[in-house]
Amino acid sequence: MAATKIPNEGNPTGEGFIPNLAIDAVIFGFHDNELKVLLMHYSNTGYVALPGGFIRLEEDLDVAAMRVASERTGLKEIFLDQFHIFGDMTRFDPEPFKAILNANGIEPPVNHWLLKRFISVGYFALVDFTKVTPTPDKLFDSCGWYDLNDLPRLIQDHQLIIKKALESLRTQLDNKLIGFNLLPDNFTMGDLQALHETVLGKKLLRPAFQRKILSMGILERVAKKYSGGAHKAPYLYRFLPK
Amino acid sequence: MAATKIPNEGNPTGEGFIPNLAIDAVIFGFHDNELKVLLMHYSNTGYVALPGGFIRLEEDLDVAAMRVASERTGLKEIFLDQFHIFGDMTRFDPEPFKAILNANGIEPPVNHWLLKRFISVGYFALVDFTKVTPTPDKLFDSCGWYDLNDLPRLIQDHQLIIKKALESLRTQLDNKLIGFNLLPDNFTMGDLQALHETVLGKKLLRPAFQRKILSMGILERVAKKYSGGAHKAPYLYRFLPK
DNA sequence: TATTATTGTAACATAATGATACAATAATAT
DNA sequence: ATATTATTGTATCATTATGTTACAATAATA
Numbered sequence: 001m002a003a004t005k006i007p008n009e010g011n012p013t014g015e016g017f018i019p020n021l022a023i024d025a026v027i028f029g030f031h032d033n034e035l036k037v038l039l040m041h042y043s044n045t046g047y048v049a050l051p052g053g054f055i056r057l058e059e060d061l062d063v064a065a066m067r068v069a070s071e072r073t074g075l076k077e078i079f080l081d082q083f084h085i086f087g088d089m090t091r092f093d094p095e096p097f098k099a100i101l102n103a104n105g106i107e108p109p110v111n112h113w114l115l116k117r118f119i120s121v122g123y124f125a126l127v128d129f130t131k132v133t134p135t136p137d138k139l140f141d142s143c144g145w146y147d148l149n150d151l152p153r154l155i156q157d158h159q160l161i162i163k164k165a166l167e168s169l170r171t172q173l174d175n176k177l178i179g180f181n182l183l184p185d186n187f188t189m190g191d192l193q194a195l196h197e198t199v200l201g202k203k204l205l206r207p208a209f210q211r212k213i214l215s216m217g218i219l220e221r222v223a224k225k226y227s228g229g230a231h232k233a234p235y236l237y238r239f240l241p242k
Numbered sequence: 243m244a245a246t247k248i249p250n251e252g253n254p255t256g257e258g259f260i261p262n263l264a265i266d267a268v269i270f271g272f273h274d275n276e277l278k279v280l281l282m283h284y285s286n287t288g289y290v291a292l293p294g295g296f297i298r299l300e301e302d303l304d305v306a307a308m309r310v311a312s313e314r315t316g317l318k319e320i321f322l323d324q325f326h327i328f329g330d331m332t333r334f335d336p337e338p339f340k341a342i343l344n345a346n347g348i349e350p351p352v353n354h355w356l357l358k359r360f361i362s363v364g365y366f367a368l369v370d371f372t373k374v375t376p377t378p379d380k381l382f383d384s385c386g387w388y389d390l391n392d393l394p395r396l397i398q399d400h401q402l403i404i405k406k407a408l409e410s411l412r413t414q415l416d417n418k419l420i421g422f423n424l425l426p427d428n429f430t431m432g433d434l435q436a437l438h439e440t441v442l443g444k445k446l447l448r449p450a451f452q453r454k455i456l457s458m459g460i461l462e463r464v465a466k467k468y469s470g471g472a473h474k475a476p477y478l479y480r481f482l483p484k
Numbered sequence: 485t486a487t488t489a490t491t492g493t494a495a496c497a498t499a500a501t502g503a504t505a506c507a508a509t510a511a512t513a514t
Numbered sequence: 515a516t517a518t519t520a521t522t523g524t525a526t527c528a529t530t531a532t533g534t535t536a537c538a539a540t541a542a543t544a
Contacts, residue, residue, distance in 0.1 A: 020260045020299075021361065057262075061329020061361055085327055085363055087303020119263065119303055121327055190522085207524070208502060230511040231521035432491085449493070450533060472542040473490035 014113030017054040023061075024052045024086070024120045024158065025068050026165035029129035029145055030182040033194050036145040037162060038072060038134060039152070043141045044103035047096050049155045050162070051143070052120070065123040072143060074133035079126040079181035083168035084161075087119040091157040104139060124165040126181035166199075173199055177216055180239050186222055188234040189213070218242065256355030259296040265303075266294045266328070266362045266400065267310050268407035271371035271387055272424040275436050278387040279404060280314060280376060281394070285383045286345035289338050291397045292404070293385070294362070307365040314385060316375035321368040321423035325410035326403075329361040333399040346381060366407040368423035408441075415441055419458055422481050428464055430476040431455065 027038040040049050053068035055061055062080070069078045094115040101108045108115060129145070136143035146152065148166070151159065173179050179195050180187065193209050213219060220240045224233040269280040282291050295310035297303055304322070311320045336357040343350045350357060371387070378385035388394065390408070393401065415421050421437050422429065435451050455461060462482045466475040 018262045018361070021263055055329070055361070058331055058359065060331050061327060064329075082327060085303060085324060087297070087306075087363075089300055089302050117300065119260070119297070121329075188522095205502065206522085207504090210523075212501085224510095226510075227521095228511070229521075230513095230519055232509040232523080233511095234522060430491095447533065448491085449535090452492075454532085466541095468541075469490095470542075471490070472488055472544095474492080474540040475542095476491060 012109055012112045014054070017056060017113075019113060020116055020118055022052055022054055022118045022120045023065050023068050024050045024122050024161050025065065025072070026050060026122065026124040026162050027069060027073060028124060028126050028148075028165075028169065028182060029132060030195055030198065031129040031145070033198055035148040035166075035198055036129065037148055037151070038132070038143065039146050039154070040072075040136060040143050041141045042096075042100045042103070043139055045096070045099050047100060047155050048152045049096075050158045061121065065121070069123070069125045069127075071137075072135055073125075073127055074135055075127055075131060079178065080123050081125075081168065081172070081178075082121060082123050084122045084164050085119060086122060086157060086161060088157075089117065091120075092117045093156050096155045100139065120161070122161050122165060124169060126169075126178060128182065128184055130184060170200060177213070177218065186225075186236040186238050188225055188236060190234060192237070254351055254354045256296070258299060259355075260299060261355060262358055262360055264294055264296055264360045264362045265307050265310050266292045266364050266403050267307065267314070268292060268364065268366040268404050269311060269315060270366060270368050270390075270407075270411065270424060271374060272437055272440065273371040273387070275440055277390040277408075277440055278371065279390055279393070280374075280385065281388050281396070282314075282378060282385050283383045284338075284342045284345070285381055287338070287341050289342060289397050290394045291338075292400045303363065307363070311365070311367045311369075313379070314377055315367075315369055316377055317369055317373060321420065322365050323367075323410065323414070323420075324363060324365050326364045326406050327361060328364060328399060328403060330399075331359065333362075334359045335398050338397045342381065362403070364403050364407060366411060368411075368420060370424065370426055372426060412441060419455070419460065428467075428478040428480050430467055430478060432476060434479070 025038075029036040029038065038051060040051055041047070042049065051068060051072040053064060053071075055064040059067075062082070065080055065082065066078060069080060070076060097114045098108065101112070101114065134143040134145065148162070151162070154162075169178075173196060179192060179199065182195055183191055189210055192213065193204055193206065196209070197204055218240050219237040222236040222238050225236045226233045267280075271278040271280065280293060282293055283289070284291065293310055293314040295306060295313075297306040301309075304324070307322055307324065308320060311322060312318060339356045340350065343354070343356065376385040376387065390404070393404070396404075411420075415438060421434065421441065424437055425433055431452050434455065435446055435448065438451070439446055460482050461479040464478040464480050467478045468475045
């Protein structure tokens, strides 16, 4: 379970939501050639967590995940991928939630629904960093971007969840070319290559990269981009919806 | 949710189990050059379903999946892969379970836990067909193997779950070579190739296949296999544990 | 001992990928 | 204007991987 919009703090049974099941969202952004993750700070505690939420009794799981990602980013259409479920008992640790509820003036009963064992469905989201408005909630001081290589200490197994999300992103990037969900609508081949290099953690050869990407036939050349630099202007591309 | 060992049919609240969450197991076997799936027949109804089960309140999700697969096959160590979660409301259909409970002499209250909306964690299992003892349970007449290309009508979205499981198996087969979990301990290169051809649904070239598999360096040559055929005897291989 | 069917792998052909080279060009400097 | 600079787009060649053909090896049978 994760940082979440708790529907009603005075609702110790979690009515209206599926019990013991949560969503954790690893929301990736790309900025300054670095991969970023959106994280939440719980008010009046040192706890930092992934954005998360619960599933309404009659809500599609994917819809719930989209709701969680939407609420934290302000975006409507978001690329989401359900990459793993985390269901070990070792991840059960009610202490952070006790502290968080206490810090918000709630003295939870021992059987409070938030203090029970949770299984989490991990989704990762790819968003255009420039379009996101990180949005906290009343249980949180703040919500903001963190460099993937410089993460703070996170509650429970959220570090592991991010690691698994990144692994999944990496394997998919090669085959399905989902990367431009992290870029603005129009981008240069250099932008896309820099993104791939950051995600994969290695340098790529420019001619081979361009050849491979263009051979996929899913990019469209839009116009040139006059950057003001003293050199040839690169083409802009956009994703060709199929 | 799926065919399952229901812990206590007179337990209308599902006490001891996580509510609204189930496991569905697509147990693959390989026999006569065909992929098989283990399916359950509910007693006194025409319903056929995947083996399934629920998660105990303090049980690891993976342990619960292993328990389900173990109970139906009689095997202890089973290759399992958690490939997808099915969480749409469209899959909700309480009718089969009403009929099944009725057929077993239970008149369920409308709020019986089995009649609620369920989210299912899909696992696929790869087992050695020759070692499996298909084992039904008291709610079931029978439990047996079905050719993947000749499946009966299944309850709910179990057809879709099998389809997704097969897709996941296919993509993993190329990269991770998990296929020999479907074969006996020792097998010939021909056996392995036939398996790959069946799973991928296409013919492969023998020299290229052998070269690729051996270059992975995870097979060990054991001995020759004298089949009695009027031809050169093939080597037997076994998986080299790393 | 010849025949048959299948295996193991060499050898070559083709395709994919890795790496280098260089012309094109947009801004700036002379 | 013209030269200079940095970067882009792509041609070209090198290397590796994969697809394909060919054939010797061999276990049973004739």
